[in-house]
Amino acid sequence: MIICITARGAGMDAPVEQRFGRAPYFVFVDTETGDSNAVANSLVDAAGGVGPRAAQVLVDHRATVLITGQVGGNAARALQAGGIRVYAYRGDGRVADALEQYTAGKLAPLL
Amino acid sequence: MKLVVASGKGGTGKSTVAANVAYSLSRARDVVLVDCDVEEPNLHLFFPAPATEVPVTTPVPEIDADRCTFCGECGRFCRYGALAVLKDRVLVFPELCHSCGGCTLVCPQGAIRETPRTIGSVRCSRPLPTLTLISGVLNEGEVQAPAVIRKAKLLAEGHPLVLYDASPGIACPVIETLEGCDACILVTESTPFGLHDLRLAAEVAEKLGISAGVVINRSDGRDDPIVAFCRDHDLPVLMTIPFDRQIAAVQNPGGLIGRELPGWEERFVELFRKASALQEVRS
Numbered sequence: 001m002i003i004c005i006t007a008r009g010a011g012m013d014a015p016v017e018q019r020f021g022r023a024p025y026f027v028f029v030d031t032e033t034g035d036s037n038a039v040a041n042s043l044v045d046a047a048g049g050v051g052p053r054a055a056q057v058l059v060d061h062r063a064t065v066l067i068t069g070q071v072g073g074n075a076a077r078a079l080q081a082g083g084i085r086v087y088a089y090r091g092d093g094r095v096a097d098a099l100e101q102y103t104a105g106k107l108a109p110l111l
Numbered sequence: 112m113k114l115v116v117a118s119g120k121g122g123t124g125k126s127t128v129a130a131n132v133a134y135s136l137s138r139a140r141d142v143v144l145v146d147c148d149v150e151e152p153n154l155h156l157f158f159p160a161p162a163t164e165v166p167v168t169t170p171v172p173e174i175d176a177d178r179c180t181f182c183g184e185c186g187r188f189c190r191y192g193a194l195a196v197l198k199d200r201v202l203v204f205p206e207l208c209h210s211c212g213g214c215t216l217v218c219p220q221g222a223i224r225e226t227p228r229t230i231g232s233v234r235c236s237r238p239l240p241t242l243t244l245i246s247g248v249l250n251e252g253e254v255q256a257p258a259v260i261r262k263a264k265l266l267a268e269g270h271p272l273v274l275y276d277a278s279p280g281i282a283c284p285v286i287e288t289l290e291g292c293d294a295c296i297l298v299t300e301s302t303p304f305g306l307h308d309l310r311l312a313a314e315v316a317e318k319l320g321i322s323a324g325v326v327i328n329r330s331d332g333r334d335d336p337i338v339a340f341c342r343d344h345d346l347p348v349l350m351t352i353p354f355d356r357q358i359a360a361v362q363n364p365g366g367l368i369g370r371e372l373p374g375w376e377e378r379f380v381e382l383f384r385k386a387s388a389l390q391e392v393r394s
Contacts, residue, residue, distance in 0.1 A: 048191065048207065049191040049193060049204070049207040050192060051192065052195040052207070053195070056195050077202065083197075083198075
């Protein structure tokens with residue numbers, strides 16, 4: 001399973017970003033291999049319509065779970081249609097902390 | 112003659128000037144007045160009359176599910192996020208679409224065709240025998256103001272005398288309104304904000320090659336900074352409307368000072384004459 005966590009920097013030690021579409025980085029973690037891969041988000045400064053396009057990035061990376069602070073209406077529709085489950089992480093920890101809490105079943109579904 | 116009333120800053124009195132010039136001219140000739148402030152049209156408040164409504168549509172993509180292979184070309188192309196290509200379907204977000212038509216061109220399967228979607232309307236009325244009012248109305252939540260403005264302008268096309276009331280600001284709707292016009296009146300007020308936004312609006316008119324003159328509204332008599340700015344930028348001050356209780360009293364319930372206060376009809380006709388002359392100076 002591939003999990004995407006929105007982050008302010010590249011890597012597992014970067015702080016989690018609360019915004020979805022305009023998160024500076026998407027960190028993809030493969031739970032089977034433990035590998036992580038940070039992708040810079042080209043939509044950070046886009047004018048609009050970032051939600052569906054960010055969802056598209058997740059689909060392209062075959063993510064099935066998203067951990068972030070909040071998602072907008074258009075993003076929610078695209079994520080749901082793409083079969084991506086979304087969980088809320090509202091803390092100020094690192095990507096690794098958010099992943100740990102998700103694995104421990106402590107994060108509430110956002111959608 | 113195509114004359115635009117614009118301002119930069121909102122609330123300076125664009126609609127007041129446009130409505131009064133239109134009314135005053137209509138006493139002697141046929142006039143078409145176009146409300147291009149499609150997000151908040153208000154000229155109908157000065158000229159209540161039954162209107163005929165024409166819908167405004169823009170093309171948005173429709174996916175042929177039988178032909179689509181989910182290759183993702185359209186989603187990658189669309190910079191507005193109006194198309195999200197998933198594993199087994201394509202999501203269309205029509206309200207994000209800017210109707211550029213690019214998705215239909217990049218689709219290798221020819222699986223996208225465009226269908227019309229209503230985003231607003233244009234309302235036409237004849238409040239006076241010699242005055243036609245054309246108001247663009249953008250539906251709530253929609254963003255494509257220029258499409259509604261284009262349609263409103265199109266309906267006025269061919270008429271010898273058209274006045275356009277622009278929206279505040281200097282963004283796309285104002286550019287769309289100014290496009291193809293002969294001259295423009297910039298309405299300002301004697302405040303720092305009025306001057307700041309007048310500067311921006313004057314720059315836009317200049318870039319578009321449209322001659323402009325200035326009306327100072329709600330003048331408290333301390334207009335020196337604005338007058339100095341106009342002098343430095345070759346912008347003639349065409350008219351000054353005082354900050355006056357009597358004018359406010361006529362204006363508030365939707366009255367026209369050109370109709371209800373003596374001398375003002377002539378002043379607005381004179382304003383139009385001076386604004387028309389701007390065009391000749393340039394050409």
